Amino acid sequence: MSAVIQLVKDADGFMRLKRIQTIAPQFANVTGSYLSYRDIVEMVDGVFDISSQATEFMYVVGFDMRMHVMGMMELAHGSEFEVKFEMRELFAALMLMRASRFVLLHNHVHGVTLPSNADQLRTVQVKQAADLMGFQFLNHIVVGENDFTLIMED
16 A cells, blocks of 8 residues: 555445555655664654644554555644544554554654653553554654654563
């Protein structure tokens, strides 16, 4: 797929993915090579300009088993201090992308990438749900102006 996507309802009320734009080849990882977390942050920043947003956004990047980008999308848009998302929308998007692995990213507006207690709790909840559903949750990344922090330890 390698596209920036949006989750929408069709005329029958079923969720589907709508392609917004194709991901540029330099971001799409079409070779399936190893992607560092810095590569993933740069890819999302290159598409969504995550590091300079005025409010918090949550993004998901889905990958297949060979680490090809299957799709990326904005999962939620929050306030200056938090962003919340629905678990069902995350997993619906991943299933429609045909992704088996994924990374979550969200920005901290004031540049400090230290995860909040709410960030850490939500990461644990996503990890538990992903394990139950058979997805590999690679990490949750907090992005600041010039830095990022991984919530899950490698």
